[in-house]
Amino acid sequence: LAAEENAKLSMSEWIKNSMYLYTPEDWDWPTSGLFNLTMPKSSESLKTKTITTRSYLSGFDDEGFVYFPSACANGEKCSIHVALHGCQQGKSVVGDVFATKAGYLEVAELNNIIVIFPQVVKSLMLPTNPMGCWDWWGYSSIYYATQSAPQMSGVKNMIDTVRMIKKVFAATN
Secondary structure: OHHHHHHHHHHHHHHHHHEEEEOHHHOOOOOOOHHHOOOOOOOOOOOOOOOOOOOOOOOEOOOEEEEOOHHHHOOOOOEEEEOOOOOOOOHHHHOOHHHHHOOHHHHHHHHOEEEEEOOEOOEOOOOOEOOOOOOOOOOOOOOOOOOOOHHHHHHHHHHHHHHHHHHHHHHHO
């Protein structure tokens, strides 16, 4: 029981300190018929904290987005999808527009898919990434396209954290 309590606390602290959380309870409309509706313009901003996957070379923003569909938050078995924004589409440039307007949330809600939206920021200093792109050319490491690359290992850590959260949701319901 103590391990479960610690897992709940860890999940709660991770969400509060690292991510924006979108859940249907925050929406002012029912979750049925999502394709005919406009996504809400505002979200609850949670406390900013550097997540453990961030490193100097990774280029990660201090915050990202994660979406837990209502069924997943109620303990249903859910898949995880990682949505990587394009160049100049990170939170520091367009806010939550990519996460809320690209259609991922509607599809995720209807298909029980948790979506992680990691964010990358632009940088004019080393490592140079003036457009805020994901590392497709090697600015973070010569191993940028491998599992050990800063961004890839950071995203893997995010997936592992969301898996832990899923287990807590399943155990509490």
